[in-house]
Amino acid sequence: MSRKTETRREVAPREYKATVEIACDLCGAKRSQMMESGGGMVARDDWGKERFDVNEITIEHKTGMSYPEGGDSITTAFDVCPACWDTKLLPWMKSQGAEPHVTSSDW
Ligand SMILES: [Zn+2]
Numbered sequence: 001m002s003r004k005t006e007t008r009r010e011v012a013p014r015e016y017k018a019t020v021e022i023a024c025d026l027c028g029a030k031r032s033q034m035m036e037s038g039g040g041m042v043a044r045d046d047w048g049k050e051r052f053d054v055n056e057i058t059i060e061h062k063t064g065m066s067y068p069e070g071g072d073s074i075t076t077a078f079d080v081c082p083a084c085w086d087t088k089l090l091p092w093m094k095s096q097g098a099e100p101h102v103t104s105s106d107w
Contacts, residue, residue: 022047024081026088031081047082057085 022031031047046056057080064073080089090100 022079024084025078026080026084029081029083055082057082059089 020032023029046054048055058077059080060075060077062073062075065071066073093100
């Protein structure tokens with residue numbers, strides 16, 4: 001005999017911020033592959049062509065203060081597609097004398 005008592009309850013809809021499309025800030029290419037996430041359909045925050053592809057580009061500068069009890073920050077970022085990374089940003093960085101940091105991961 002179960003001692004558990006259950007009842008049905010409704011959860012009020014909640015509003016949340018979701019990315020629905022990403023556009024490259026350099027060439028305008030759009031990323032619009034949608035996937036289920038957090039109860040809704042959102043664009044993936046990467047440029048992979050297939051569902052399990054990982055193809056993320058992060059170019060951002062975060063500044064602010066971080067204390068044990070809290071903090072604040074301002075993030076300045078660009079959305080850049082893989083083609084612009086390969087043909088514009090990477091060549092430009094190398095032309096300035098920078099070499100990329102390359103790491104690999106398995107999980
Ligand atoms: Zn681009």
